[in-house]
Amino acid sequence: MSWQKTAWLVGAVAIAAALPFFVYPVFLMQAMALAIFACGFNLLLGYAGILSFGHAALFGSAAYVCGYAAKAWHLPTELAILCGTAASGILGLVYGILASRQRGIYLAMITFALSQMIYFICVQAPFTGGEDGLQGIPRGTFLGIVNLSQSLNLYYFDLGVFVLALLLFWRIIESPFGQVLRAMKGNELRTVSLGYDVDVLKLVCFAMSGAFSGLGGSLQAFALGFASLDNVQWHVNGDVILMTLLGGLGTFFGPVVGAVLVLSIQNYLASLGGIVTIVEGVVFATIVMTFRRGLVGELQPRLGRLLRAWTRRGAVEQASVDIVPGAKQPTDVAGSRSVA
């Protein structure tokens, strides 16, 4: 089984490495940034069952912090990304402290209010450039060696960060911590009765979710070379929910697929002229009605069944093939012996 997983992984990495020669690299970088953002959101909603409606601020403010660190403080790219990630992690913690004792619509409203506060700070604060945005963020170098101003170089750098982030995310959700999060989503009171401190769990979850969102925001800032108010605006709160739901809530790859889908609609249908938002709405309605658990949520089990059926058939054939030479072998051996 393990060699199959390795084969999948190697195949996926090979495809990802070849992709920028077919698809525009800046688009791919933005897709990866949004995918990490959606994963962070999925940790909260899909695994812990907490609906935040204020993740735009975590994503967008990281883009500003990271961009400002690179532009004004001349920090190297890696450090600037860490700055953005850490800032959003802390902001996520603040979200958690203020909101995690509430639930349902109240929690959504508090997080929404917080994100609007951050939005207005970004509108007013001098370092964000207001409506003009923070422009001309230098992409810098990787470890002072690789020049990241080449889109292809930055793509491979981002790909590395993306794979590491996904592995980390996998590690988190498959750890005992992730199990407890799922338990909390299922039945919070019972989780408390088992001796877990739910409040602390939620805080940690908020901080982690914030950090992932911040990492996404930072990567986007470098990919595009600017940070703008669009990233902290309220509609991004909805966009990230859209991505997560389209892909599949609580599935590992769901948010990644959702992010790519939403970004593709926004970018590749732009030439249709004025009906992008309508198409987005139709796609959303269709998927919600026909794929209740999102694209990955519905397709993954079916694909899995298909794959299992296929491998089982393969195994049966293999077995039958084995039997025939197996049956022949002794006679052969016997024959050779007899010859000898």
Add this chain to the structure above:
Amino acid sequence: MRNLKWHLTLIALLLSCGAACAQGIAVKIGVMNDQSSIYADLSGLGGVEAARMAIEDFGGKVLGQPIQLISADMQNKADVAANIANKWYDNENVDVIVDVPNSAAALAIQEIARQKKKLVLFSTAATSELTGNKCSPYGAHWTYDTYALAAGTARALIQSGALKWYFITADYAFGHQLQSDTTKFIKAAGGTVVGSALAPFPTQDFSSFLLSAEGSSADVVALANAGGDTINAIKQAREFNFNKSGKRLAALLMFISDVHSLGLKAAQGTILTTGFYWNLNDATRAWSKRFYARRHAMPTMTQAGVYSAVLHYLQAVKASGTKEPLTVMKKMREMPIHDFFAANGRLRPDGRMVHDMYLVQVKSPAESKGPWDYYKILHTIPADQAFRPMKDGGCPLVSH
């Protein structure tokens, strides 16, 4: 066997045609604007149509080969705009991007165009930074900017004797900038600012700001805001019968599409500066009627600006015999701009296209003779006074 030969020949022919067709486009123009969000009426599909008209009027061909037009809806999102611009310049051989609303998107594309060494002609973008600190040898700003609108309105009103001003300002960088710029013109022209109110951005209820403005000794109440804020403020001013108080209402950033959505009853009496009005003279009327036949709306100044920019670009390509960006841009600066939009325009080295601007007052319903008859021209601001002098912009291209 003969059949096979024929087929092969046909395939070869098709292939060679495919290759020839791929090379057979002289110039590719990409119109990028907001077709589904707040700037859709100001520019949007109308801007695309204006570019199409320019190409048709030019004859559809330049340098002996057809001109291709593509367009995209950037949904008023800077990241989408940047992505499309990158892709257009790199993968789709777009030679020039036209229009681009939203200052964050415009400044981002200015940088992208500079990196890729391709041209960009802004029409809907408002920020005067495009020809100031962020000016570029590859970028031109065609229709208007925040400076021209604020300066035009302030200077002309002071000349007409309205010396005391009161500001209702949107409380963020853009509003503050607009107020401080306008204040400079007011002081330079001998006027005074008697007070100001900072309204949060965005604001639904302007009543308290309007009441304090009404109570002041000001002659003019200036709205240093834009879009929905301007519309809300004007609507409420109308409900307070503001025009009866003898004070004049001046909008520092307002377009004919805003007037159209407000209606004359609410908007009447408002004073504003515009770069173009369809009912100015025979040339503007003739073009605007053609535009109206296609879009069922009169053109805004930014749509007319798109036409003018595209036409001038094509003329420059023709005159220079190449589409090499810097050569074409040099030609565009040398050639004066003569069309219905700009009778005596010229493109400055900092990228600013200077042309006459107009101070207008919105007509009352009684004065208006028909649909879209909205403006009374109060004053024509000559091209050399309408825009920020080159030395004040801080454009690195002209400072030495």
